[in-house]
Amino acid sequence: MNKIKYITLCFAALLSCSEDNDDVLQTLATYTQGRVFEMGAVIACAASDKDTGEVLAFYYLESQASDIRFYETNNAQVDENDFTNYTRNSIREEPFFNGYLGKFTQSADHEKWIIITFELDGEIKMSNPIRLKQISKPTxxxxxxxxxxxxxxxxxxxxxxxxxxxxxxxxxxxxxxxxxxxxxxxxxxxxxxxxxxxxxxxxxxxxxxxxxxxxxxxxxxxxxxxxxxxxxxxxxxxxxxx
Structure with missing residues (x-):
């Protein structure tokens, strides 16, 4: 009986882990499929940090917005308007100016495109593509x-x-x-x-x-x-x- 419980719990844990990984690896194309979305509806930009060189992505978070997400491409040599090139990164957002704005901080050893999204009023709101230039043109x-x-x-x-x-x-x-x-x-x-x-x-x-x-x-x-x-x-x- 205990062995059956153990196997059941392990299976549930593996299933949960698989679901989490699927969510992390989800492309922007998959996320937006069959959904109403609006490009350019998230005000956002990115810079390199003056001390660490990390990438700082800033965005304006509207009231009642939820499910904030960070999507990125593998490199900068892709079509930035093709959502299949963007994979979700599960890095956590942070408050900026005490929460009036939001911020993502990331160590990145190569340049790429990113898009920030959140949900509002049943729609997916998206930033325009942001080109990271922390190597070629540091802030x-x-x-x-x-x-x-x-x-x-x-x-x-x-x-x-x-x-x-x-x-x-x-x-x-x-x-x-x-x-x-x-x-x-x-x-x-x-x-x-x-x-x-x-x-x-x-x-x-x-x-x-x-x-x-x-x-x-x-x-x-x-x-x-x-x-x-x-x-x-x-x-x-x-x-x-x-």
Missing amino acids: VWNDDVTINQSQSGMPHFMWEDNPFGDNAIYFQVVSDESDNLLSGTYTYENQFQYYNTNNVVLNVTTKTPPNLVLSENYNFTVMDVSLDNWVNWVIEKPFIAE
């Missing part, structure tokens, strides 16, 4: 930004335009000292003013940004994103509100 990190605070509480940020020659858009974040995101915006121009959306082409800030408190510490971050969603350049600069 440059610096603090080269000019901050003009002549208008109190509305700092104006300006940086060099398109220094690497293939910029598509800029993503800016103003955060507080605790790394809480206060403002998240996209512009085509190499300048942004807090609380001013005149040149903003996409706004991921869900609430009206709070007024900056004079003499308090804040941080500014901008990402120079290419057409294939690789981050060429990251600027990080702390500042004190004036």
Whole structure:
């Protein structure tokens, strides 16, 4: 009797393991087969870490989204629009800017394409393909930004335009000292003013940004994103509100 129980338990464990492996090895084509999906519905990009060289994939997680997934190709020499080339990687997502955004961190010894997905309202939402360039074009990190605070509480940020020659858009974040995101915006121009959306082409800030408190510490971050969603350049600069 005990032997029968043991065999049954082993079989169940093997079945569970097999199901887990099938899920991990599932292609994007299999996942989307017979499902409603939307390309470009997940705002995402990727960069190489300034210290470790690891790949950091960032994405905006919409409220009520679930089943976040990371798909990757074997290399970069494939058709990035063919879903059969993408296999699921079970790496865990992490909070970024205290959960306002999400992040995947991965050590990768070769370049490839990735797609990030989640489910929302019964549909599969997908990012556009992201081309990893951590070897051929590692992300440059610096603090080269000019901050003009002549208008109190509305700092104006300006940086060099398109220094690497293939910029598509800029993503800016103003955060507080605790790394809480206060403002998240996209512009085509190499300048942004807090609380001013005149040149903003996409706004991921869900609430009206709070007024900056004079003499308090804040941080500014901008990402120079290419057409294939690789981050060429990251600027990080702390500042004190004036």
